[in-house]
Amino acid sequence: MAKQLPEEFYMLMEELQAVDFVLVDLTLYLDTHPNDVEAIRQYNHCAKERKRLKKKIESIYGPLQQYGNSYVGSPWNWDDAPWPWQL
Known part of the structure; x- marks a missing residue:
């Protein structure tokens, strides 16, 4: 059972x-x-908003991404939050 x-x-x-x-x-649209x-302008606004949201979530609930895309706490807290498929 998920936390x-x-x-x-x-x-x-x-x-x-x-936002994602x-x-x-927008990425697909801008390709063409x-x-x-x-x-x-909209893309850059959303990219900034994504960064803000990610930082807020991670500061409260822990890392969202692995492989150096997010910092982790000590002790290792990568598995503290529910996985995306558990939401």
Whole structure:
């Protein structure tokens, strides 16, 4: 059974997933419309928002990514939060 975390964690993760979706969509769009300045502006805004959300989540609940993409605490806390498929 997965560990239950506060409602705030799930709300923040939902926000992060929504921003990730927009980033993927904008990436695909920009692959075919590389000169769309407004889309580039939106992409950069979302990238900044993603960084902010990731930092907030990790500062409270621990690392989200492995292989050097997130810092971990001591003791090793990589497995403290639920895995993505457990949300």
